[in-house]
Amino acid sequence: MQLTGAQALIKSLEQQGVEVVFGLPGGAILPVYDPLIDSSIRHILVRHEQGAGHMAEGYALATGRPGVAMVTSGPGATNIVTPIGNAHMDSTPLVVITGQVASGSIGTDAFQECDITGITMGITKHNFLVKSAQEIPRAVAAAFHLATTGRPGPVLIDVPKDVTQSMMDWWYPSTIEEYDLPGYRPEVPLDEDAIARAVALISQAERPVLYVGGGTLKSRASAELLAFAERTRMPVVTTLMARGAFPDSHDQHLGMPGMHGMYSAVTAIQKSDLLISLGARFDDRVTGKIPAFAAGAKVIHVDIDKAEFNKVRHADVAIQSNVASALLALDAASAMPKNLDAWWSQIRDWQQRYPLVYEEPSTDGLLRPQHVIQAIAAKAAPGTIVASGVGQHQMWASQYWKFEEPGTWVNSGGAGTMGFGVPSAIGAKVGRPDRTVWCIDGDGCFQMTAQELVTARAEGIPIKVAILNNAYLGMVRQWQEMFYDERYSEVYLSADLPDYVKWAEAMGCVGLRATNLKEMHDVIEEANKINDVPVVIDFRTDSSEKVFPMVAAGASNDDIMVHPLQRGASK
């Protein structure tokens, strides 16, 4: 069967089971948009290519399936660089297709030409410049294989216009050998010796902690984690990238560690004698000052990516494996720590003394952002998915929302990409239309990507957006207050400019506002009744609120700052 390269590209995506592509057409990708009309694949037309990338990420994080985005060459391609970088930092499976100028024009500074494979070399797992139509099926199949196996990540396929316009004989690779990836071996056999050494270390442990990272979600290991944790009674912490991997309601769960982690989670790690890292990478936001991080602990490091071993922290035992297989092997070997009663009573004491707190909301003043999140959560349908931007609101969402299952927390971790919230929430809702999707956003983040609410309205994607509007770039303001003598430099945004309600309405959404407690409860109730169009709520919050606990950048986790209400109490 003879097809054009463009037809072959769309047919290849269909072969991969792609149900939705987020994108925006342009000159170089034009040929591919023609056969899309006849395809079963749904296309979501975004208003900016960055939106397409973040939607694909939100889709991937909520469903566990790879997100797909398609854009044109030049500025279309450079506009999606931020989502690609974001997905690379968070190991999110993404396939991004970019149009390219015709092969003969490459290197001539042609209109809308840019070297996107060169630009994204360092922020993709791999990328391809496809040189003939006949090679398109192989490139697509290989891209999906690379994006979803081993340590997942973004893969980019750059397709010159003449390649999509020329003819090919249809074929599709049926075996991995045909992908032609001789250097790619994502899984290695489990090292039984390493498992045995891990079991021996565990048997000596009196103060172990399961340090659960995003790799646990990526390897779909939540059930294995629950079984292992319950059998061994070890305390569990889940990093920002792993929220939802272990139920927040579980009494062995201490919450999130790190810069804004729970006191008990941070301190349990510091005092532990054994840290079992499950798909985590000892990020600086978790470790604080590295030499002072869990200084008395041995480390068992489980990761699919061997380059993570000894990168930041020495691993006493390194197990190169997906998290699920490693946990099953440890279970099979009956890994068991010593009696943990004393450890648990110590932890319970920390939990009791330093829970999350914030000042009592006043009935007439500005809202407490933490309270807004709790009020939304209290009325949210079970299984609600929460997306967020980056900053204070993100930390509060992670702290105060109770995540019970994988795929319910969609956020930008490693890259810290402001503006991630709205488009990623849209992508999550496309992937899980049965779920309620709330975006907990900041006013700064919202202004970066809000135009995608036009996409949401046009495509019938009814997400709910809560803007915690404190009129500031809040996290930067917090640092300036605490570490720069309250010298506020370029962080004020104004609560009234733009008018978020009018803006929402202009984009075809319902716009609501809450300035006091009564209005807060009313608008949440109203938003929950709307299921056909997107809703945006402007919550006016107190700009003086800061995120606690906090470990200052570069400080030791031993120097964790608790909320002012808790200070003075002995540690």
Added chain:
Amino acid sequence: MTATPEPYLGVVDHTPVRHHILSVLVENKAGVLARIAGLFARRGFNIYSLAVAPAESGARFSRVTIVVDAESTPLEQIVGQLDKLVNVVAISDISPKDALERELLLATVKTDVDNRTSLLDIIANAGAAIVDVDAKSVTVMLAGTPGGCDELERALESFAQVELHRTGRVALPRLGKTASA
């Protein structure tokens, strides 16, 4: 090049210990060298020398011999990151003491009747060869150990040099020794 020469320590016929030799088999595809160079640049790994050529299996693969500074970054980290490049097929780490290393040096130097004899002596002692000659200059070639090339380079310093090129080393494990993958 007017840098102060290092004190002469005699013939070093293998790589100093802080340098490690990675023999990397890669797919012979466009941009592979850029991927390797980019990885080293963005992760702050230092390359001491690098040589690339098609490998034994024909046009499909190339062999890249990279001499890395294993003191500034642990070798495990360099190998781990390098191995993640999809086009990298195999990496062997050849320990300096087990390495059979060779390098090619080409140099054009000016010469006249007064110093021609001493130049010919130097060439003969080094086991080098004359590959081109005209009335005023000679082009010398040495295929030898990196130490031998260092030695010849120093010996040629007393002659007015037109140009001197070195290829960077290639290496194989000595017979009976194996590289660690």
